[in-house]
Amino acid sequence: MISAIRPKLELLSQEFIKKIVDESYILLERQGIFVENTQAIELFKEAGMKVDESTHRVFITRQLVEDALSSTPSTFQLFSRNGEKVYTIGNDEVHFDPGSAAVTILDHKTQEQRKAETKDVIDFVRISDLMTNIHLQSTGLISSDVPDIISDSYRLYLALLYSEKPIVTGTFRVEGFKPMKDMLVAVRGSEDALSDKPLAIFDACPSPPLKWSNLTTQSLIDSARAGIPSELISMGMTGATSPVTIAGTLVQHVAENFCGIVICQLANKGAPVVFGGSPSSFDMRKGTTPMGAIETMMIDSAYSQIAKHLGLPSHAYMGLSDAKIIDGQAGLETGIGAVLAALSGINVISGPGMLNFESCQSLEKLVVDNEICGMAYRLIAGITQRDDPIALDLFQNFTAETQFLTMPHTRSWYREEHIFPKVIDRDTYDYWISLGKKSISERASEEVEKLLSDNPPDVVDQAVQEDLHSIMLSDAKNYGLSALPEKGLP
Amino acid sequence: MTDKDLFARMAQSIIDGNKDDAQALAKEAIDVQMNLNEVIESGYVPGVQKVGQLWEEGEYFLPELITSAECMKAAMAVLKPELQKSQIETPTLGRIVIGTIEGDIHDIGKNLVASMLSANGFEVIDLGADVKIETFLEKADEVDADLICLSALLTTTMLGQKRLIEQLEKRGLADRFVVMVGGAPVNQKWADDIGADGYAENAMTAVRAAKMLVNK
Numbered sequence: 001m002i003s004a005i006r007p008k009l010e011l012l013s014q015e016f017i018k019k020i021v022d023e024s025y026i027l028l029e030r031q032g033i034f035v036e037n038t039q040a041i042e043l044f045k046e047a048g049m050k051v052d053e054s055t056h057r058v059f060i061t062r063q064l065v066e067d068a069l070s071s072t073p074s075t076f077q078l079f080s081r082n083g084e085k086v087y088t089i090g091n092d093e094v095h096f097d098p099g100s101a102a103v104t105i106l107d108h109k110t111q112e113q114r115k116a117e118t119k120d121v122i123d124f125v126r127i128s129d130l131m132t133n134i135h136l137q138s139t140g141l142i143s144s145d146v147p148d149i150i151s152d153s154y155r156l157y158l159a160l161l162y163s164e165k166p167i168v169t170g171t172f173r174v175e176g177f178k179p180m181k182d183m184l185v186a187v188r189g190s191e192d193a194l195s196d197k198p199l200a201i202f203d204a205c206p207s208p209p210l211k212w213s214n215l216t217t218q219s220l221i222d223s224a225r226a227g228i229p230s231e232l233i234s235m236g237m238t239g240a241t242s243p244v245t246i247a248g249t250l251v252q253h254v255a256e257n258f259c260g261i262v263i264c265q266l267a268n269k270g271a272p273v274v275f276g277g278s279p280s281s282f283d284m285r286k287g288t289t290p291m292g293a294i295e296t297m298m299i300d301s302a303y304s305q306i307a308k309h310l311g312l313p314s315h316a317y318m319g320l321s322d323a324k325i326i327d328g329q330a331g332l333e334t335g336i337g338a339v340l341a342a343l344s345g346i347n348v349i350s351g352p353g354m355l356n357f358e359s360c361q362s363l364e365k366l367v368v369d370n371e372i373c374g375m376a377y378r379l380i381a382g383i384t385q386r387d388d389p390i391a392l393d394l395f396q397n398f399t400a401e402t403q404f405l406t407m408p409h410t411r412s413w414y415r416e417e418h419i420f421p422k423v424i425d426r427d428t429y430d431y432w433i434s435l436g437k438k439s440i441s442e443r444a445s446e447e448v449e450k451l452l453s454d455n456p457p458d459v460v461d462q463a464v465q466e467d468l469h470s471i472m473l474s475d476a477k478n479y480g481l482s483a484l485p486e487k488g489l490p
Numbered sequence: 491m492t493d494k495d496l497f498a499r500m501a502q503s504i505i506d507g508n509k510d511d512a513q514a515l516a517k518e519a520i521d522v523q524m525n526l527n528e529v530i531e532s533g534y535v536p537g538v539q540k541v542g543q544l545w546e547e548g549e550y551f552l553p554e555l556i557t558s559a560e561c562m563k564a565a566m567a568v569l570k571p572e573l574q575k576s577q578i579e580t581p582t583l584g585r586i587v588i589g590t591i592e593g594d595i596h597d598i599g600k601n602l603v604a605s606m607l608s609a610n611g612f613e614v615i616d617l618g619a620d621v622k623i624e625t626f627l628e629k630a631d632e633v634d635a636d637l638i639c640l641s642a643l644l645t646t647t648m649l650g651q652k653r654l655i656e657q658l659e660k661r662g663l664a665d666r667f668v669v670m671v672g673g674a675p676v677n678q679k680w681a682d683d684i685g686a687d688g689y690a691e692n693a694m695t696a697v698r699a700a701k702m703l704v705n706k
Contacts, residue, residue, distance in 0.1 A: 240598050284551035284553055287692050359674070
């Protein structure tokens with residue numbers, strides 16, 4: 001039997017990759033990079049790097065980067081909340097997670113984007129949990145009914161309460177790390193157990209060009225030491241905060257990621273790190289950062305190819321749209337992005353549900369995007385030889401009346417070879433009219449309602465629930481909140 | 491060369507985004523002792539206006555727009571000391587203190603706004619990024635600003651805009667400064683909610699809004 005080839009998208013030649021990576025090394029060595037965190041500066045000095053203390057500029061040698069690359073695992077595993085399901089991050093494994101971290105939700109009833117509250121975040125977590133083609137959970141929506149300062153830990157709190165899937169998250173403040181780690185430890189039972197079976201990835205974003213802020217650097221150090229994988233989110237905007245050429249932006253992107261990897265490895269050799277990002281093509285007319293632009297996707301695909309070349313797990317923001325409602329643009333940008341990301345073999349793909357330049361989440365879009373992700377998975381599964389001979393046997397005793405519908409062969413393979421969407425329209429025109437001429441957004445909205453009413457929330461065990469609640473409450477109390485919003489605890 | 495030719499070349503230097511020309515022409519104007527206010531008004535400003543028009547027509551994009559704004563700033567940097575020397579008041583639409591609020595080190599959007607305001611005749615004091623609320627207040631007081639412009643990219647730092655306005659009210663300074671807010675997560679509703687005087691969603695509308703606010 002001939003097995004399927006994995007269809008692959010590769011935008012760069014080996015020669016081009018080498019040239020880009022070489023320039024990134026030179027950039028870090030000659031120009032240096034800003035690291036605004038004293039602990040990290042100390043680590044760099046201990047490693048013998050030249051540091052300009054007054055400007056927080058660190059000059060990183062090629063050797064140190066190469067050492068860090070060789071001690072960074074090429075794959076690592078995430079585990080579900082109950083510790084049973086395993087997700088490998090690395091190789092050509094592809095996992096989608098909802099785009100993060102939206103500040104608004106698209107309200108289906110009004111078609112307006114509004115601030116999200118606890119209930120919205122819970123619905124978001126529950127729907128994401130139910131989406132079979134969205135493997136990972138993300139803290140993709142910010143709740144506005146708690147003070148902004150604790151919005152990082154609060155979103156993780158709700159995700160842990162209501163979802164079985166591993167979580168892509170991150171801190172918004174240096175102090176946010178402790179309660180967030182404590183909650184993860186509460187689920188696992190001990191710090192060692194968390195380190196053995198990571199439950200979450202922490203995102204950390206350098207500030208382009210070539211700067212790691214205090215907050216994000218601290219997150220790298222703290223995560224590395226707690227055995228929590230870090231995901232590096234470099235985000236140059238072509239011609240605004242990074243060179244306008246795609247290759248030029250790649251040089252900066254790789255250099256920023258290199259620095260993040262070195263910090264993680266200096267903090268804890270062998271710490272898992274994902275080479276990721278959220279760069280974008282900068283729209284020179286609108287001054288915006290379109291995530292649905294083809295050039296944005298090209299940058300993503302190219303740096304993930306570089307990550308693979310270096311033997312690192314990869315991540316990108318793809319499979320999302322800049323549309324404001326669920327319209328044609330939302331579908332086409334998400335579809336192109338998800339397919340290209342899967343073809344690029346990106347390990348963690350953050351995007352589903354997201355609209356409006358990474359600022360808005362939509363439950364309906366999550367449901368639609370789940371189907372897009374399903375199509376992407378089907379595509380990369382490729383074409384397999386199922387029988388030998390492939391088809392000749394099926395044509396034995398072939399007559400004019402031969403049809404395939406009732407053949408046992410059909411029945412045994414149709415569910416393997418084909419996927420069946422729920423909200424994508426495949427009805428005849430008349431039947432579609434008889435159903436009320438509904439758009440995909442309307443069908444998805446009905447599906448959201450149905451999913452929420454048919455599936456009881458997947459709530460964590462009572463004992464863990466109480467631990468999580470007390471950690472969250474004590475974090476909230478530090479900022480003057482005496483109780484959590486009522487619906488926070490089931 | 492007639493004054494008219496020189497003015498046309500000044501305007502062209504702005505339109506082309508040619509900083510060297512813009513500065514050389516400013517020096518030439520000083521050398522031949524031209525009326526410098528007229529140089530600004532009839533030479534450079536028409537260039538800025540033309541750039542604005544090309545932008546509106548969809549001909550110019552941000553790189554042209556901002557490069558021209560930077561050229562205008564460069565020309566003004568040559569002219570200003572001369573104007574001061576001869577104690578001529580530099581014509582200005584108003585004085586603006588601008589910055590990205592504490593906790594936020596993103597400043598690309600703010601830089602665009604600052605450049606455009608400056609090119610369009612405002613005196614702009616740019617405090618940079620990650621600016622403490624107290625620094626905004628001190629600087630605005632020190633330079634007797636007309637406007638305070640606050641940028642924020644993050645939803646967490648957006649709150650700093652609110653805190654600054656609260657501080658102004660607390661200190662009885664709310665009437666003294668006009669406050670304009672902007673940044674990715676900011677919208678008109680937020681501006682209204684926190685009691686900001688103005689809001690702009692991009693650099694061009696910021697210029698329009700600022701002009702309107704100082705004329706109020």
